[in-house]
Amino acid sequence: MLKTLIIDDEPLAHQVIKHHLQGCNDISVLASCYNATEALRYLAQQQVDLLLLDINMPALSGIELLRVLHNRPAVIIISAYKEYAIEGFELDVVDYLVKPVSSERLFAALNKLRRRLVAVKSATEPYIVLKVDREQRKFLLNDISLLEAYGNYVKVWQHQQMTLVNSTLKRLLQQLPSQQFVQVHKSFVVNKDKVLAADSEQLRLDGDQLIKVGKLYKQRLISFL
Structure with a gap:
């Protein structure tokens, strides 16, 4: 089960993502945060496996949030802006999705994450x-x-x-x-x-x-x- 945190300043984006995730039995959405500062407070108290992260947010952007996180979980960026993709991949995000996001595109990103996790597990477990x-x-x-x-x-x-x-x-x-x-x-x-x-x-x-x-x-x- 992948413990997941959604970070986006638009309430509608949270609704759309949660709707897409309804058929994913291995995804557990622990909480929703509406800005990066709120997310930092949450992550200081709770460990998560996956961030579904927006970029353009008030005060602190999604990219800036990733730069200050020390123990960074897996990240899938979901943004309306294409121009941050290179910065995202330089920070080793799993995937970069451009809004509006279809369920098929989100599932493809999650499958990419699952393959990465299996590869890591295979490399470290006896x-x-x-x-x-x-x-x-x-x-x-x-x-x-x-x-x-x-x-x-x-x-x-x-x-x-x-x-x-x-x-x-x-x-x-x-x-x-x-x-x-x-x-x-x-x-x-x-x-x-x-x-x-x-x-x-x-x-x-x-x-x-x-x-x-x-x-x-x-x-x-x-x-x-």
Whole structure:
């Protein structure tokens, strides 16, 4: 969920942006500010992930606001003026939209931001490279909830999406950090961070997957819950 702050001195602009964002389930508009000074006060108290920022505002412009922010979140500029685009991109804004903004153009900018965030996440989070068909593919360890044996293959579950990889469960388990992944059945290895609940017979994982616990693994289960 991207915590978002809208900064624009025109109330109608706030209404339009909020209307466009109604279909974006990963965007949470925390507040609306109507000038840069008000925004600075808000940002001193609240961390946000994204600014939807106007340029031409009284007292302090959007560009000037960005220059004084130390821990700058991602920024999408939405302005009636094209001439500030170069300055905006020099400040590493995600995109520069010219009013009036359509929902399609705003969605394109948000998708650009999502791609940037995925790239950053992929570069910094631990991962494993596994063979899928004839290609080598990267899997972020924190996204994996379950590994399920499937003959000479393994079903890798991520956010309820399954990918079949060319490996045995035993060989794959040897490549994973034992402090994060544990075998709970001859056919199942779980990410401990994805376990929501457990009893003596089964686990419930993030996404409501129910996983049977093998008799030989019950003592191991107790040790990490």
